[in-house]
Amino acid sequence: MTDPMPAGSGRRRLAARCRGITEAPSFGMGVFAVILLNAALMGLETYSGLAAEHRQVLQAAEQSCLTLFTLEMLLRVGAHADRPKAFFRDPWNIFDLLIVTSAFLPFLRENATVLRLLRLARVLRTARFLPHLRILLLAVGRSLPGTASFLFVGALVVYVYAMVGWVSFAAADPQHYGSIGRAALTLFLLTTLDGLTDAVRAGLEISRFSILYYASYALLASFVLVNVLIGVVLNSLDEAREMEEADARARERAANAMDPADEVRDRIAAARLALDDLEASLDLAKSVPPPAAEPELLAERRLEAAR
Structure with missing residues (x-):
């Protein structure tokens, strides 16, 4: 008699099949190619003559890209059919889901500008398939608090x-220092050291002490503060790399870890096999005849019976 199908086995099979597709290297490369194709189509639409001449072809290509993105999201959702909460623990899954589903919302599809911006956001999905770019984006996000302090x-x-x-x-020099706003704009442009030579020459015509003003500003703003910003970004980059490696190890452990329910089923199956082996050995022991008694023991029993 066969055991009844356990509850949720269909979802586990669906998740296993979808996971096998989404985790294949060819799947990632294919989605990456579609993202680049979508970006190229957006670039072609900026040429008015080309867009007007091949409007139907470009629209068909855009719809094909949207169909492929939708199919990709369905496969990714299906890969988490046995554990739906795990899908929403990954920020990239949420980002991809919002970008793809927003194309089907009526009030967004009617706004051409918003729709173009959403299509442009699809290009950011390339970070999902480029680990180094993902680390850079994570480093930029982690460096924002330090960057705010720097600003x-x-x-x-x-x-x-x-x-x-x-x-x-x-x-x-009222043109450059006539108000606090003009002076701040002038100094902000001098942060890159562009035009510093002309500013020093103009300042020397006003006062010889202006060289101290510009030299101290260039040293503080262009060297000290910029190097501090670089240090903040590099520190965030190291932290982002460590976080990415930790996430990769966690995903690997989660992929190799067995589901508790599956582990219990395996133990039950092993116990059943052990019981079957024990039952077979008992049946074999019953079928074997007892060993023949020795002649001396038989003679002794006969004498006792005769007495």
């Missing part, structure tokens, strides 16, 4: 130097 310090430095510049050069 505050940089704005403070620019404001202080802008006030000093307005006090010192407003009368002689």
Whole structure:
């Protein structure tokens, strides 16, 4: 008699089949190629003449890309049919789901500008298939708090130097230091050291001490603060790389780990096999005849019977 099919076995088979497809290298390369094709189509639509001449072909290609993206999402959702909560634990799954499903919302499809922006967001999905790009994006996200602190310090430095510049050069150079806004804009542009030579020459015509003003600003804004920003980004990059490696190890452990229900079923099956072997050995022992008694023991029994 065959055992009844356990509950949820159909979902497990579906998840196993979809997982086998989505985890194949060819699947990832195919989706990556479709993303690049979608980006190329958006670029071709910027040429008005070409877009007007091949409008139907471009629309058909766009619909084909959307169909393939939808099929991809269905496969990814199916790969988590046995554990739906795990699908939403991955931020990339949520991002991909929002980008793909937004194309089917009526109020978004009617707005051409929003629809183009959503199509442009599909290009960001390339980070899912490029580990190094994913690490860079994660590093940028983790560096935002440090970058905010850097921007505050940089704005403070620019404001202080802008006030000093307005006090010192407003009368002689109102075009660049006539107000706090113009002075801050001038100093912000000088952060890249572009035009610093002309600014120093103009300052020397006003005062010889202007060289100290520009030299200290260039040293503080262009070297110290920029190097601090680079340090913050590099530190975030190391943290992002460690997080990516930890996530990869966690995914590998989760893939190799056995489901508790499957483990219990395996133990039950092993116990059944052991019981079957024990039952077979008992049946074999019953079928074997007892060994013949020795002659001396038989003679002794006969004498006892005769007495």
